[in-house]
Each structure stands twice: as C-alpha cells, then as structure tokens.
Amino acid sequence: MRMTTYHTIEDIIGSTPLVRLQRLPGEAGAARGNVILAKLEGNNPAGSVKDRPAFAMIREAEARGEIQPGDTLIEATSGNTGIALAMAAAVRGYKMILIMPDNLSVERRASMTAYGAQLILTPADQGGMEYARDLAARMQAEGKGKVLDQFGNSDNPLAHLQGTGPEIWEQTNGRVTHFVSAMGTTGTIMGVSQYLKSRNPAIQVVGAQPAEGSQIPGIRKWPEEYLPRIYDPQRVDAFESISQSEAEEMARRLAAEEGIFGGISSAGALVAALRVAQRVENATIVFIVCDRGDRYLSTGVFN
Template identity: 75%
Template sequence: MTRPEPQYPTIEQTIGHTPLVRLQRIPGELGTPRGNVILGKLEGNNPAGSVKDRPAMSMISRAEARGDIKPGDTLIEATSGNTGIALAMAAAIKGYRMILIMPDDLSVERRAAMTAYGAELILTPAAGDGVSKGMEFARDLAERMQREGKGRVLDQFANPDNPLAHIEGTGPEIWQQTGGRITHFVSAMGTTGTITGVSTYLKQQNPAVQIVGAQPEDGSRIPGIRKWPEAYLPKIYEPARVDRLEYVSQTEAEAMARRMAASEGIFCGISAAGALCVALRVAAEVRDATIVFIVCDRGDRYLSTGVFNA
C-alpha cells in the first residue's frame, strides 16, 4: 500500500491562525467574579514574531499579483521595528531586496532581526528640530528615495492591503475563536492597520462590538503605540471604526509587561501590555463581557532596553 505524500507548509503558510488565550491571574476581581473573560491574541507566534507578519505578506503578495512589483525589485519602507522585521522576512521569502528606514533609538534586537533577514537598514535621527523627526523623518526619507528611483515604497500607512490582512485574517479568527461572543476588542494604535481591519470585520458580524484603541499619554514613548501629527496621520485610519480611545502611560505599560511575564507566562512587548491596561479598564466597567486584546509581539525584542530588569 502506497503511503500518501505528506503535505508540508511553507513558512508563508504559517502566518496567522495564532492562539487566543484566557488570562488567569491578572484580571482578578475584574474577571470571573464579574462574568468577564479577558483573552489575548498571541501574535508573537507568527514566524517573524509579530502581528505585522500579516500585513507585510499581504502588501508584497498583492502588489506582486497586480503586477506592481516583481521578484528582484527593491522595496523601501519606514518602520519603527515590527513591520520592518516582517517585511524583511516576506522579502526574503519572495525574492526582493528590502531597504528599511528606522529611527536610531529603537532596540538593537529589532535592527539585528532586520539585517538577519538580509534587509539593508538606514537609521535616522530619533530627535531633531521641528516636526520632521523620528518616524516622520523616516517616512519623508522613504518617499524621497522613491522619487529618486531607488525603489518602491509599500507605505503601510496608506496601503489598503494592510488592513485587508486583518479583515480577511485576524478578524475572522477572533470571531471564530470566541464563537461570536466577543463584546470588546482592544488594540494598540500605530499604523492603525490592525484596529481598522479587525473593526471592519467584527462590526460586519455584530455592530454592537466595541472597538477600543490604546494610545500613549503625552510625553510617553511606547514602541508600537503613538499619536501622529495631523500631517502624518495614516491614510488607512478610519476614526469612525474606533468607538473609544484610551491613553496609557509608559510607566503603566512597562510595569504591565513585567507583570504579564511573571504572572501569566506571556512574554510580550510594551504596546501589548498597554492594550491589556486598557482591557482591564473596560473590564472594570462591564459584566459578562468577552474582551479580546492583541498581544502584538514578543518581549525578547525589548531585552536590551532594560524594561524587564526593573
């Protein structure tokens, strides 16, 4: 009898379908005693380690399918880290040269991961005079390089293929994993692709699902969460798809990241911890709710910052 040929996935096919896990200790009186369930979507389980694997592969694959790019082309992107790592992986899989532009104050682990996948890294000043500094400066430089013919900018901030990855992937997974019981969705807001895409899908299933965005308090620097100046607000962002904004301090988010690792065994980044801070605020206001938050990456990406040493 001939054995059937085993079917092995490619690395691309392992993106998505991440676990949704129930928090056991941190919710305390805000959880079971109130009938609430707080669930974390473990996006660090993606092959390049973050939720950004989804839009990275979406942007490259769909651009290729349209004939906008072809293997061997040079791609350019401004990034604060996770998207860059994911794009570097996707470019390696698909056969593209990747140039990533990144503020110079972000963790060495992120830089090393990008170059490990073969990407070229350009560091820009994290601070400077006027508005154009940090990510704003990086985005301006990416656009200038494209005008100079040095490559094509995928532009995660304006590319509809970014939220589409979550309309077709993350949102349906959450709906299916909760059996349609989800009442609240909480996500950090950076490029806003995750919250925009997941909201689009969940609101189609049940308009009553509440979408809550986590943003940094004034003066707080939380990798992966930010408020943009009006001129740089992501074009993919649709304010009507977010029911509520909550603001998180850097101190609060960092303390929660340490607590998640020590109390729940969930080793995650600072923006994910900020999302949990917001999820707990929501839990304090409601009963019999199913609250899902995005655990957007892994904590090993932040070890050199010392945040887990406190």
C-alpha cells in the same frame, strides 16, 4: 507514490492562539462575569502581528503587477513591520531597504539585518518616524525602490479583515463583546473592527494611545499631517491613554503573573482592556499581544 505537500514559512502565518488571562483581571474578571483573552501574535514566524500585512502587501502588489521578484522595496518602520517585511522579502526574492529611527532596540535592528535587509538609521531627535517616512518617500521619488507604505496601503487592514478578525470571531464562537488594540499604523484595529462589526455592530472597539509625553514602541498618536491614510475614526468607539510607566509595568506583570512574554505595546493594550473590564459586566474582551518581549530586552524594561 503520492506527493506529500509541506507548508512553507508563509503558510503558517496566522491561526495564532487565543488564551484566557487567569490572574491579572482580579476583581474585574470572573467576579464581574468578564473574560479577558490574549491573541498571541508573537507566535507568527517573524514574531509579530505584522507578519500578516507584510506578506499581504507584497502579494497584492505582485498581483497588480506593481512589483516583481528582484525589485527593491523600501519601508519606514519602528521595528515589527520592518522585521516582517525583511522575512517576506527573503522568502519571495526581493531586496529590502528599511528606514528606522536610531533610538529603537538593537534586537530589532539585528533581526532585520539577519533576514538580509539593508538598514538605514535616522536621527530620532530630527523627527523619528515622521523623518523616516519622509526619507522613504524621497528615496522612491529618486528611483531607489518601491515604497509599500504600511500607513496608506489598504492591503494592511485587509490582512486583518481577512485573517485576524475572522479568527477572533471563530475562536470566541461569536461571543466577543470588546476588541482592544494598540494603535500604530492602525492597520490591525481598522481591519479587525471592520470584520467584527460586520458580524455584530454592537461590538465595542477600543484603541490604546500614548499619554502625553509617553514613548511606547508600537503605540503612536500621529500629528495630523502624518495620520495614516488607512485610518477611519468611525471604526474606533473609544480610546484609552496609556502612560509609558503603566505599559512597562504591565509588561513585567504579564510575563511574571500570566507567563505571557509580550512587548510594551501589547501590555499597553492590556492596560486598556483591564480598564474596560472594570466598567462592564459579562463581557468577552479580546486584546492583541502584538509581539514578543524578547525584542525589548536591551531596553532594560524587564530588569
């Protein structure tokens, strides 16, 4: 008898759907010849775009001989990378310590511990993610584990250079003219930009950043000393500042009017995509829905 080979959970990461928005574009859509497409990364097994770099960082570190199953991994996270790494660690046999500011949603905390990770909460009023990143570095220096460092690890954008970017190119048959993404670690926008511009340098890459005073999970504007080392400003053509109220309102509209239940940073990217659509004609605009809205229910955003 012939052996049947079945997929593992790791095998089904990626190849996420790309769907057309029908109502939200309004006059910025078909009337101007524009198409706005949502890349549904919440369809990954741990629920976000971060599944891609999480497995990539572990696989590549193993290949270099830097880690092996049974080791302890450490990462500072605002949520999605931590959940993805917790899943990847469970699959590949690692202990996982995640460090996260204490003002982030309880759904994120519960998801991390469900996968078996140890969670350390840091006081948001003492520096938030910057504090968490510093603590992770200290713990590594004390020999408590290996920091994968999503902010400085080239395997983060590599996952999108090899996966997300080619998928968008193929799914649009090379017609994509604009790519829009929230900017956090910047891994997604860096890797996708590098791939798409290698196929067509005219493609415009737009980054969504928080407006002054806004706090949007997954969208950050880092102080200079904490700017991710993987970030290359030459790969982003333009920026859109998104307010917290705009992102939250758009998250509700995206679910209620398009049936796409995405997170707040996903909605921020859509706000940016719609602004682009108001300025251009005959464009194919792709934005990333980086996670699912059920990760934010306890925040009251969808009430």
